[in-house]
Each structure stands twice: as C-alpha cells, then as structure tokens.
Amino acid sequence: MRALLKRAADRLHAIEDRLTVRTQIAAAVAALSIVLVGTLAAGAALVSYRHTAALIESNLAGIASTTSARLDRFMATRQQEMKLFAELQPMQRLWQGNPAELRSALEALQHSFDFTWIGFADLDGNVVASTGGLLQGKSVAARPWFKQGLERIAVGDVHEAMLLASLLTQRANNEPYRFVDIAVPVRDASGKLLGVLGSHLDWNWASNLIKDVEANDGDTDTQLSILSKGGVVLVGPQRETTRYAGESLSGILNARDGTFRETADGRQLLTAFHVGRGYRDYQGLNWIVTASQPASVALAAAISSAQMIMAIGAATALIALSLAVLLARRIAGPIIAITQEADRIGRAHGPTMLARQSGSAEVVQLSRALRSLLRRIGLAEERTKEAELRATENAMQLQEDLLKLRQLADTDFMTGLMNRRSFLAVADDAVAFCRRYKRNMATLMIDIDHFKKINDTHGHAAGDDAIKRVAEIVNQSIRTTDKAARFGGEEFVVLLREIDQETAILLADRIRASIESATVRHGDTVIPLTVSVGLALFDEGDRDVQDVIERADQGLYVAKKTGRNRTFLMPAEDERAARAA
Numbered sequence: 318m319r320a321l322l323k324r325a326a327d328r329l330h331a332i333e334d335r336l337t338v339r340t341q342i343a344a345a346v347a348a349l350s351i352v353l354v355g356t357l358a359a360g361a362a363l364v365s366y367r368h369t370a371a372l373i374e375s376n377l378a379g380i381a382s383t384t385s386a387r388l389d390r391f392m393a394t395r396q397q398e399m400k401l402f403a404e405l406q407p408m409q410r411l412w413q414g415n416p417a418e419l420r421s422a423l424e425a426l427q428h429s430f431d432f433t434w435i436g437f438a439d440l441d442g443n444v445v446a447s448t449g450g451l452l453q454g455k456s457v458a459a460r461p462w463f464k465q466g467l468e469r470i471a472v473g474d475v476h477e478a479m480l481l482a483s484l485l486t487q488r489a490n491n492e493p494y495r496f497v498d499i500a501v502p503v504r505d506a507s508g509k510l511l512g513v514l515g516s517h518l519d520w521n522w523a524s525n526l527i528k529d530v531e532a533n534d535g536d537t538d539t540q541l542s543i544l545s546k547g548g549v550v551l552v553g554p555q556r557e558t559t560r561y562a563g564e565s566l567s568g569i570l571n572a573r574d575g576t577f578r579e580t581a582d583g584r585q586l587l588t589a590f591h592v593g594r595g596y597r598d599y600q601g602l603n604w605i606v607t608a609s610q611p612a613s614v615a616l617a618a619a620i621s622s623a624q625m626i627m628a629i630g631a632a633t634a635l636i637a638l639s640l641a642v643l644l645a646r647r648i649a650g651p652i653i654a655i656t657q658e659a660d661r662i663g664r665a666h667g668p669t670m671l672a673r674q675s676g677s678a679e680v681v682q683l684s685r686a687l688r689s690l691l692r693r694i695g696l697a698e699e700r701t702k703e704a705e706l707r708a709t710e711n712a713m714q715l716q717e718d719l720l721k722l723r724q725l726a727d728t729d730f731m732t733g734l735m736n737r738r739s740f741l742a743v744a745d746d747a748v749a750f751c752r753r754y755k756r757n758m759a760t761l762m763i764d765i766d767h768f769k770k771i772n773d774t775h776g777h778a779a780g781d782d783a784i785k786r787v788a789e790i791v792n793q794s795i796r797t798t799d800k801a802a803r804f805g806g807e808e809f810v811v812l813l814r815e816i817d818q819e820t821a822i823l824l825a826d827r828i829r830a831s832i833e834s835a836t837v838r839h840g841d842t843v844i845p846l847t848v849s850v851g852l853a854l855f856d857e858g859d860r861d862v863q864d865v866i867e868r869a870d871q872g873l874y875v876a877k878k879t880g881r882n883r884t885f886l887m888p889a890e891d892e893r894a895a896r897a898a
Contacts, residue, residue: 351634351637351638353637354630354633354634354637355630355631355634357630358626358627358629358630358631358633358634359627359630361626361630362622362623362624362626362627362630363623365622365623365626366620366622366623369622373587373610374576374587374589377539377576377587377588377589377608377609377610378574378575378576378589378591378608380530380539380541380589380608381541381574381589381590381591381606381607381608382574382591382606383530384526384527384530384541384591384606384608385591385592385593385604385606386593386596387526388523388526388543388593388604388606389593389594389595389596389599389601390596391522391526392472392497392596392599392601392602393595393596393597393598393599395432395499395516395518396470396472396499396598396599397597397598397599398426399470399499399501399514399516400470400501400598402426402501402514403501403502403503403514408422409505409506412437412503412505412511412512413505413511416445416446416453417446419437419445419446420446420447420448420450420453423435423436423437423446423447423448424448424449427448432448432516432517432518433494433496433516433517433518433519434447434448434449434451434452434496434516434517435447435448435514435515435516435517436448436451436452436453436457436514436515436516437503437512437513437514437515438457438458438463438512438513438515439511439512440467440510440511440512441456441458442456442457442458442459442460442463443455443456443457443458444456444457445512457515460515461473461498462498462499462500462513462515463500463513463515465500466500466501466502466513466514466515467502467510467513468502469502470499470500470501470502470598471498471499471500472497472498472499472500472599472600472602473497473498473499473500474497474545474546474602475495475496475497475520475545475551476495476496476498477493477494477495477496494519494520495519495520495521495551496517496518496519496520497517497518497520498515498516498517498518499515499516499518500513500514500515500516501513501514501515502514520551520552523543523551523552524552527541527542527543527552527553538610538611538614539608539609539610540553540554540608540609540610541553541606541607541608541609542554542560542606542607542609543604543605543606544560544561544604544605544606544607545602545603545604545605546570546592546602546603546604546605547559547566548560548561548562548566548605551604553607561605569590569592569605570592570603570605572592573591573592573594574589574590574591574592575589575590576588576589576590577590578612579609581609584611584612585611585612585613586609586610586611586612587609587610587611587612588607588608588609589607589608589609590605590606590607590608591605591606592604592605592606593605593606648677673685673688726738726739727739729788729802729803731781731784731785731788731803732784732785732788732789732803733788733792734788734791734792734801734802734803734809735800735801735802735803736802736803737802737803737804737805739802740800740802740804740810740812741862743800743812744760744800744812744862744865744866745861745862747800747812747814747862748855748859748861748862748865751855752857756814756815757815757816757817757854757855758812758813758814758815758816758854758855758865759812759813759816759818759821759852759853759854759855760810760811760812760813760852760853760855760862760865760866760868760869761809761810761811761813761821761824761825761828761850761851761852761869762808762809762810762850762851762852762853762866762869762870762872762873763787763791763808763809763810763811763828763829763848763849763850763851763873764807764808764809764848764849764873764877765783765784765787765807765846765847765848766846766847766848766849766877766881766882767881768780768783768806768807771783771844771846775839775842775844776839778839779839779842779844780807782837782838782839782844783807783837783844783846784803784807786832786835786837786846787807787809787832787846787848788801788803788809790828790831790832790835791809791811791828794824794827794828794831795811795813795824796814798814798815799811799812799813799814800812810866810869811828818854818886821852821854822852822884822886825850825852825884826850826884828848828850829847829848829849829850829882829883829884832846832847832848833846833847833848833882847881847882848882849873849876849877849881849882849883849884849885850872850873850876850883850884850885851868851869851870851871851872851873851874851875851876851884851885851887852869852872852884852885852886852887853865853866853868853869853871853872853886853887853889854886854889856889858889859889868887868889869887871887872885872886872887873885875887
C-alpha cells in the first residue's frame with residue numbers, strides 16, 4: 318500500500334513539473350472555489366435541514382406539552398372538586414348523619430362531575446355511604462387511597478380495582494376498568510378527622526383525550542401515548558408494556574421535556590416527550606406524554622429544502638470554475654517574478670537582499686516580509702536559544718503539576734483522606750507484609766449513625782460538615798503509619814499496622830468517644846453526632862484485604878443492629894464458618 322501511494326505521488330509530481338504556473342494557479346483557484354461553494358452549499362443545506370427539523374420538533378413538543386397540561390388540569394379540577402365538596406358547610410351534618418342522605422349527596426356529586434364511584438369511609442375504614450351503594454358496608458382500611466387520605470389529599474396512579482370493577486357493568490369491548498384514585502380527609506367544624514372521602518376516576522377519559530388530539534393533528538400521522546413514571550404505557554400502542562427503562566427513562570424524567578429519535582416496529586420515529594408538572598394544588602404523578610411521527614413524514618420538507626440548496630451550490634461551483642481560469646492569468650505574472658527572484662537569492666553567495674517586487678498588494682507585502690525575514694535571521698537564532706531554555710523550565714513545571722494531579726487522584730476531595738482506590742492499594746501491600754513477616758494488623762469500619770436524619774433535618778450541607786468533622790477526628794486519632802480513607806457517603810475505613818486486639822479495641826473506642834463528645838456546628842445549629850464501629854483483625858486464613866474489610870463491615874452491621882454508638886469486634890472464626898457453610 319505504501320509503495321502504491323509513493324508511485325501515485327511521484328506521478329503527480331511529474332505532472333506538476335510539466336504544468337505552467339498559470340495552469341496550476343487556475344487549477345488551484347478552481348478547486349478552492351468548488352470546495353468553498355460546496356462547503357457553503359452543504360452548510361446552508363445543513364442549517365436549513367436543522368432549522369426545519371427544529372420547527373417540526375418544536376411542533377411535536379408543543380403537542381406533547383399541551384396534552385400533558387390538559388391531563389394535569391383535568392386532574393387538578395377533579396381534585397379541587399373533591400376538596401370543595403368535603404369542605405361544604407351543608408355537608409357537615411351528613412358525615413355522621415343518615416347514610417341514605419349522605420349517599421344521595423354523593424350521587425348528586427357524581428352526576429354533576431366525571432366520577433365512576435364516590436364513597437365516604439369512617440376512621441375504621443368502613444364505607445358508610447357510596448354512589449350506587451357499591452362497596453357500602455365493606456372495609457377499605459387496607460386500600461392505599463384510604464391510608465393516605467387519613468393524612469392528606471392524595472392522588473393514586475392508574476390501577477385496576479378488581480372488587481369495584483366486578484360490581485360495575487361489563488364494557489362492550491370487554492376492556493378492564495382502570496381508575497385513578499382521589500382521597501380527601503373529612504373534618505368537622507372543629508377540625509376533628511371524621512373519615513376519608515374517596516373517588517375513582519375512570520381512566521377511559523385519558524384515552525378519549527388522546528384520540529381527540531390525534532384526530533386534529535393535521536394529517537401528520539402523529540401518535541400520542543401516556544406512560545407512567547415507571548415507563549409503562551398507560552394509553553397508546555402496546556399498552557401495559559414497558560416502553561422505556563433504565564438510563565433512557567432516567568434521562569426523560571430528569572430532562573422533563575425534549576425530543577429524540579427512536580426505532581419502533583422497524584420505523585424511524587421522531588419523538589417528543591413532556592413530563593407532567595402538576596397544576597396549582599395538584600402535584601402531578603409524573604405522567605410522560607409522548608408525541609411521535611415517522612421520520613420519513615416529519616423530515617420530508619427538511620430533506621427537500623436541503624436538496625434544493627445543494628443543486629444551487631453545484632451550479633454556482635461551475636460558474637466559479639470558469640472565473641478561476643480568467644483570474645489565473647492576472648495572478649500568475651507577479652508570482653512568477655517573485656519565484657525567479659527567490660531562486661536568485663538561493664544561488665547567490667554571501668549576504669544578499671531580495672529585490673522589491675510589485676504587481677499587487679499581496680506581492681508587495683510578501684516582498685517586504687521576505688526582506689524583513691533576511692534581516693531578522695540573526696535575531697531568530699538568539700530567540701531560539703531562549704525558547705529552548707523556557708522549554709526546559711516548562712518541563713520542570715509539568716513534572717510538578719503531574720505530582721499534584723497524582724495526589725488529587727489518590728485523595729477524597731471533601732475530607733482530604735485517601736479514597737477507595739488508593740486505600741486498597743496500600744492495604745494489599747500491608748496484608749502481604751503481615752503474611753510474610755507474621756505481623757498483626759486491624760481494620761476499622763466506621764459509619765455515622767442516623768446520617769440520613771441529619772441530611773433530612775438540617776440539609777446536605779450540614780451532612781457534609783458532619784463528614785468533615787468525623788474525618789478530622791479519625792485522622793487526628795491514628796498514628797502516622799496508619800491509613801484512613803473515606804469509602805463513600807458517611808462510611809470510613811482505617812488500617813492499623815503493628816497492633817494487637819486489645820490496643821485496637823481501645824483505639825476504636827477512643828475514636829468513637831471523641832466523635833460523640835465533639836461539637837459539630839452548622840450555622841447556629843449544634844448537631845449531635847455518634848458513630849458505630851466494626852473491628853476485624855488480620856487472620857492467616859484471610860485470602861486478601863477484602864476478607865478483613867468484609868469482616869469489619871459485618872462487625873459494623875452488628876454494632877448498628879445492637880444499639881449504635883458502639884464498637885463490635887468480628888472474630889475471624891465466625892467468617893470462616895459462614896464461608897464454609
């Protein structure tokens with residue numbers, strides 16, 4: 318292959334040697350013109366394509382967003398209706414009054430609004446009254462909507478209510494009933510909780526909404542779907558199947574709205590999505606609305622526009638080729654002259670100077686530049702020596718920077734302790750040393766107690782302060798030959814060299830007591846802090862450092878389960894017995 322390329326290059330050079338400067342300039346200008354025009358045409362086509370595609374994506378995103386907003390407004394309206402009904406003054410005497418009158422009021426609400434079933438359950442979960450008498454006298458105490466409704470206004474995601482569905486009239490198409498629950502706590506005038514007002518919305522209204530939007534899509538073959546926050550299709554093709562999962566689902570939920578391309582049933586689709594954000598008091602259930610169009614339909618206009626621009630570019634390139642031949646004649650003369658002058662300088666002996674040339678502004682400028690170049694050759698040599706010196710200094714600085722980077726790579730950014738990777742490398746060497754020279758070694762696994770409660774109560778910044786304080790105490794409590802690392806979150810590991818069991822236990826308890834008595838402040842708040850410690854000693858039966866760390870982690874688990882704020886030594890015999898079993 319290399320020989321073939323060399324032969325081709327030699328043949329090209331032979332052709333160049335037979336061509337005049339004028340011909341070469343004409344060819345170069347023509348090629349440059351064609352490349353520039355082609356690039357501009359391709360760029361314009363690409364911009365046009367992307368602009369048109371962006372408009373189509375924006376339209377799809379608008380459809381998804383509008384549909385999602387309609388879903389949220391519908392649910393917000395139903396939630397508000399239930400809330401207002403529960404708070405109506407005339408209803409106060411009915412909640413604990415005649416069930417028949419209460420049932421009549423519930424049925425009036427059902428006829429006025431779009432509810433499949435409405436019922437009132439007392440504090441024990443027994444349905445006191447309901448529309449149509451369905452489930453009346455039954456217990457709903459185990460139902461999620463009842464449990465949540467005792468505490469707050471709750472909206473449950475789409476589900477099948479088998480018991481209620483069995484009491485309703487079977488649909489003509491035999492499709493199962495699916496419902497969305499709304500539950501509202503009912504209180505008397507003094508604020509005392511009396512029970513829960515619950516309702517079931519027939520999910521069929523969402524299907525009708527999607528059909529209405531698709532019927533008015535302007536013959537763009539737009540297909541809409543509604544998905545749960547778990548990626549399961551609630552309305553649309555392949556219902557009840559998982560359409561998105563894993564990283565793709567996480568990306569959709571994090572982005573909240575956007576567009577992407579996908580393949581479904583062998584077709585390329587342009588898909589826009591929007592994750593519901595709720596409406597007013599309704600917090601939303603993170604339903605995902607997608608609007609999809611076949612890429613061949615959606616991008617047809619963009620492709621046609623790009624093809625038209627490319628055709629115009631090709632015609633322009635042909636015109637540029639003709640102009641290149643004419644321009645070459647005017648350019649060639651001065652360039653030939655300056656080439657001959659440069660050849661003269663190359664043949665001359667001793668110092669020489671380039672004769673001034675004219676013919677165009679560029680030739681004059683080139684002539685001046687070459688004359689200046691000859692005058693500055695000596696200065697350039699001196700600066701070359703200075704550049705070599707600076708290069709040496711830069712190399713030394715680079716070595717220092719690399720050393721700093723290695724330190725950062727081995728250190729936990731928050732605490733300044735070793736990170737997991739660097740700790741395990743040191744620990745493996747320590748185990749090999751202990752095994753070879755029959756020395757003792759111990760490992761501590763330290764975990765902050767109730768760390769999640771600290772984050773939830775005082776915020777993540779307070780949690781970070783707690784982690785830093787524990788790291789500081791641990792680092793101050795160990796010897797210079799010992800090593801401490803943050804394994805992640807609120808978990809720390811300490812490697813103790815040349816230590817026996819009694820001393821290791823004393824050191825672990827000293828660290829635990831120091832942390833318990835330490836003061837951790839976040840702003841004006843004092844945060845109480847304790848840790849649990851798991852301790853394990855190196856044993857000849859350990860395969861590697863991971864066995865010692867795992868045993869210390871088991872000790873930590875026991876310390877957590879038996880009250881926290883304590884140290885537990887996990888003997889090696891227990892681990893070997895568990896491993897043998």
